[in-house]
Amino acid sequence: MTNTSNLDRCQTGQVAVRRPGTMQARSDWTYRPHVDIIDADAAIEVYADLPGATGESIDVSFEQGILTIEARVQPRTRESWHRVVNEFGVGNFHRRFQIDAPVDADHVVADYNEGVLKVTLPKAREAQRRRIPVKA
Amino acid sequence: MLTRSIFDSPLATLAEMDRLFDTMVGGAPLPMPAAGARSRVLFPALNIYEDEANVYAEAELPGFSLGDLDVSIAGDELTIRGKRQLNLPEGATSLRRERLAGEFERTVALPVEIDVERVEAMLANGVLLITLPKSRSAQARKIEVRSAHEAS
Numbered sequence: 001m002t003n004t005s006n007l008d009r010c011q012t013g014q015v016a017v018r019r020p021g022t023m024q025a026r027s028d029w030t031y032r033p034h035v036d037i038i039d040a041d042a043a044i045e046v047y048a049d050l051p052g053a054t055g056e057s058i059d060v061s062f063e064q065g066i067l068t069i070e071a072r073v074q075p076r077t078r079e080s081w082h083r084v085v086n087e088f089g090v091g092n093f094h095r096r097f098q099i100d101a102p103v104d105a106d107h108v109v110a111d112y113n114e115g116v117l118k119v120t121l122p123k124a125r126e127a128q129r130r131r132i133p134v135k136a
Numbered sequence: 137m138l139t140r141s142i143f144d145s146p147l148a149t150l151a152e153m154d155r156l157f158d159t160m161v162g163g164a165p166l167p168m169p170a171a172g173a174r175s176r177v178l179f180p181a182l183n184i185y186e187d188e189a190n191v192y193a194e195a196e197l198p199g200f201s202l203g204d205l206d207v208s209i210a211g212d213e214l215t216i217r218g219k220r221q222l223n224l225p226e227g228a229t230s231l232r233r234e235r236l237a238g239e240f241e242r243t244v245a246l247p248v249e250i251d252v253e254r255v256e257a258m259l260a261n262g263v264l265l266i267t268l269p270k271s272r273s274a275q276a277r278k279i280e281v282r283s284a285h286e287a288s
Contacts, residue, residue: 037232040225047222049235051196051262076263077185081192084247085184088196115198115262 029091033069037097044101044121050093051115052076060110060119067097069117102126179240180216180264184247188275191246191268198262199235207257207266209250214266215243248274 038045046067050058053071061068071093102124110119180195193214197205205218222237224230249271257266 034234034236035232036222036230036235038224039229039231041227044231045228047235049196049198049262051198053261076194076265077192078187080187081185082187083183084186084191085182085244087178087181087183090183112261114201114259115196 029089030094031089031091032095033071033093035069035095035097039101041123043123044099044103046097046117046119046121048093048095048117048119049115050112050117052090053093053112053115053117055112058110058112058117060108060117062099062103062105062108062121065099065103067099067119067121069093069095069119071117178242179236180242182242182244184244186247186270189270191248191250191270193244193266193268195264196262197259197264200259200262200264202259205257205259205264207255207264209246209252209255209268212246212249213243214246214268215241216264216266217241250274 033048033050035049036047038047046069048069050069050071050073052073057072057074059068059070059072073090073092075090099121101121104122104124107122108119110117112118180197183194185192185194193216195216197218197220199222200218200220204220205216208215208217217240219239220237222235246268251269251271254269255266257264259265
């Protein structure tokens, strides 16, 4: 997986945006992360809650207008632990969005901090709102 | 409900591909329990485990900073409080809002007596793990049962 080799090693910091390619097999359970999407005028910003992932376990790709977010999450429990209460499952995350706004695909960036992934998709020049002064 | 379908957006810039679980989309601010009332939505969800020495409580709290989290124990009750602010930048438009924001408080009864002095809480990548060492008396409650043969 040469495409992911340049992913940041730190748990926080930049996450490389993957170029078109494939993702390795994942474990059994996949969850759909909660996301917020913001139109910040110059860019579309996507925030995804990905608790328990790491910078290197996250895979972000933007291809033909489709943003894909994937994260592999390792089990956190030990074998000696007996389950007393189980209210949520732990597993990988996956979600896809079609972004219809023209995006400057070469400058999509992503970073992961405190369990939250932020993907910034800069709008292509022509899509940015232009303010036209109105003369009296 | 704060969630607005992206299709309602006048910009209609985004269309979600994955509609399989769309019924699950239902973002809302974290319910702040009224005084004396328990929150109807249990947040955060908890997984609780135990081994011989400890009880472990685990919660997913992405984007909650350490300074905004408060873990306390009173008697056999564990309480977790916290908040997360999600402010929309000026001039920005929200197209989809699912992530919970606001303040929360949750209290759970622990299965055994805890040695409060040695409780530890760790937050890593949005996952809070609280390690609650069992008190000596709680550990001693485990009584080995031998067969009548061995006893005689």
